[in-house]
Amino acid sequence: MQLSRKQIQHLHLRAGFGISPHRLHESEGLEARDLVNQLFVHSTIDQPLDVIQYPLDNTQQGVMALPESMRKTIKQDLKEQVKDLNLAWIHRMSDTEAILREKMTLFWHDHFACRVPNAWVQQRMNNLMRSHALGNFGELVSAVSREPAMLQFLNNQQNRKKHPNENFARELMELFTLGLGNYTEEDIKESARAFTGWGYDQRMEFQFRKGIHDYGIKTFMGQSGNFDGHDIIRIILQQKQCARFVTNKIYRFLVGENPGVKRLNTLSNQFYTSDYDIGNLVKTILTADWFYSEEVVGNKIKDPTQLIVGFMRTFDVEFTDPKSLIFLQRILGQVLFYPPNVAGWPEGKQWIDSSTMVFRMKFPEYLFKQAEIDTVLEANPDGLPYKLSSRKLDVIVKPDSFIQFFTSTDRADVLKEMSDHLLQHTLSAEMMDFLLDQVDAGEDLTTQKMAFAMLLAKLPDYQLC
Numbered sequence: 001m002q003l004s005r006k007q008i009q010h011l012h013l014r015a016g017f018g019i020s021p022h023r024l025h026e027s028e029g030l031e032a033r034d035l036v037n038q039l040f041v042h043s044t045i046d047q048p049l050d051v052i053q054y055p056l057d058n059t060q061q062g063v064m065a066l067p068e069s070m071r072k073t074i075k076q077d078l079k080e081q082v083k084d085l086n087l088a089w090i091h092r093m094s095d096t097e098a099i100l101r102e103k104m105t106l107f108w109h110d111h112f113a114c115r116v117p118n119a120w121v122q123q124r125m126n127n128l129m130r131s132h133a134l135g136n137f138g139e140l141v142s143a144v145s146r147e148p149a150m151l152q153f154l155n156n157q158q159n160r161k162k163h164p165n166e167n168f169a170r171e172l173m174e175l176f177t178l179g180l181g182n183y184t185e186e187d188i189k190e191s192a193r194a195f196t197g198w199g200y201d202q203r204m205e206f207q208f209r210k211g212i213h214d215y216g217i218k219t220f221m222g223q224s225g226n227f228d229g230h231d232i233i234r235i236i237l238q239q240k241q242c243a244r245f246v247t248n249k250i251y252r253f254l255v256g257e258n259p260g261v262k263r264l265n266t267l268s269n270q271f272y273t274s275d276y277d278i279g280n281l282v283k284t285i286l287t288a289d290w291f292y293s294e295e296v297v298g299n300k301i302k303d304p305t306q307l308i309v310g311f312m313r314t315f316d317v318e319f320t321d322p323k324s325l326i327f328l329q330r331i332l333g334q335v336l337f338y339p340p341n342v343a344g345w346p347e348g349k350q351w352i353d354s355s356t357m358v359f360r361m362k363f364p365e366y367l368f369k370q371a372e373i374d375t376v377l378e379a380n381p382d383g384l385p386y387k388l389s390s391r392k393l394d395v396i397v398k399p400d401s402f403i404q405f406f407t408s409t410d411r412a413d414v415l416k417e418m419s420d421h422l423l424q425h426t427l428s429a430e431m432m433d434f435l436l437d438q439v440d441a442g443e444d445l446t447t448q449k450m451a452f453a454m455l456l457a458k459l460p461d462y463q464l465c
Contacts, residue, residue, distance in 0.1 A: 001032045001289055002029065003030065003031070005028060008024055008028070009421070009424065010292060010296075010424065011291075012024075014254050014300070015036075015103055016039070018310045020314070020402070024421070036286045040134070040283065043098040045098040046131055047098070049088050049127060051085050052123045054120055078120055082338075089126065093106070094313050101133050102130070109129060110339065111175075112125075113341070113344035113345075114149050115337070115341075121204050124149065125144070125147045128144065133278070134282065136276055136277060137276035137278055145233060148204045148206065152200070154342065160209075160212035161214040165192065169192040171342050172236075173187065177246070178242055182239075191227075193214040194214070197214075221239070252347065254285050254286070255291065256300030257296070298423075298465065301352060302351075303334060303345070307463070308328055314422075315397050316397070316401060317398075318395065318397075318398070320394045320395065331375055357460075361458050363457075363458075366392070373391050399450065411439075411448055415432060418449070418453060423462060
């Protein structure tokens with residue numbers, strides 16, 4: 001299937017964070033399969049984030065062996081460094097060629113939502129999800145189940161034979177693999193027993209503590225045995241409902257709507273028979289004719305990360321003060337590494353309310369004109385530095401590469417070409433005339449192009465991808 005310009009843009013918005021006019025021009029005339037293969041080739045790069053260094057040496061000494069004053073300092077440093085990790089990932093997404101890998105890492109970051117005030121373990125888990133982002137789901141869920149960040153967040157460090165803690169076992173099934181209603185309370189109790197002893201040591205490395213593990217016979221989903229956590233995951237993966245649940249979430253993330261029963265059955269059966277090959281499922285979705293249909297193109301509200309990173313990639317935006325980038329994430333409702341709860345962030349229309357919509361539509365003015373921001377944030381529960389030094393964003397916008405691509409000397413043609421690139425829906429003739437009237441025709445064409453770009457990015461249509 002040969003893709004139109006609009007369909008190529010659609011692919012790069014869903015599988016990444018947008019495409020430059022220059023790259024779009026180079027991609028014209030290519031088949032969907034060729035373009036998707038390019039995305040996969042670029043995403044063979046698996047470059048881990050390496051921002052946070054472990055605070056101790058390579059001995060077996062753990063934090064708890066240090067004096068109390070040093071422990072407090074290290075703990076506070078690791079909490080504050082979550083900001084550095086957040087910013088590093090945002091910048092990675094804004095300039096990487098491996099956009100599909102980063103986009104799917106963002107998906108798994110939400111799917112396996114985890115919130116702990118320790119940048120070292122957060123970085124480890126983020127890199128783990130990046131490594132497995134297009135790999136095997138069974139291997140991914142097994143690895144996540146051994147990550148100290150998740151074990152700490154869901155209290156499995158406290159899960160022991162005499163006092164089982166069911167938090168991890170419950171969320172493993174409800175949110176990560178099967179979905180609500182596809183297991184019993186007895187399954188939760190028995191699987192919690194199987195995960196007893198799974199924890200971490202003083203160096204925040206996985207540790208199986210056999211002295212507190214329950215070695216008794218467990219009965220889980222109709223099977224009985226001396227099960228441990230590996231067995232529970234193996235049995236879960238045997239359930240076709242697991243493939244169905246995960247397929248549905250990936251579909252909604254990439255396509256933006258719930259699939260019909262027939263399509264979900266086809267995709268989830270493929271996912272199951274491929275032994276949970278994530279890349280295979282993603283490629284099937286991205287190369288399907290229905291993925292490029294009018295019903296799908298431009299039907300998805302941009303999440304805050306998509307919106308911010310999209311601006312950064314399109315207009316070469318540089319935030320000179322990190323607090324500005326944290327501020328934007330907070331006000332738009334998605335601070336990376338700080339999900340609201342274990343269920344992750346909202347989706348779709350839940351991203352938009354009266355205040356966030358107003359801010360989204362003013363956002364281009366805050367960037368292009370450095371207009372004053374009149375929005376006030378509530379108290380900050382995370383301790384992240386977000387207060388601005390002034391009522392403006394500390395930002396440099398360098399849109400030259402973008403606006404110089406549009407070479408027509410006719411201002412109406414420039415506006416039309418820009419709107420075709422920035423928006424997924426075609427504007428009416430009346431709206432085009434209205435926008436032309438907003439810009440002084442006596443200004444030089446470069447100034448007009450800047451004004452057109454800002455006006456288009458302020459439209460409600462720009463919130464869609």
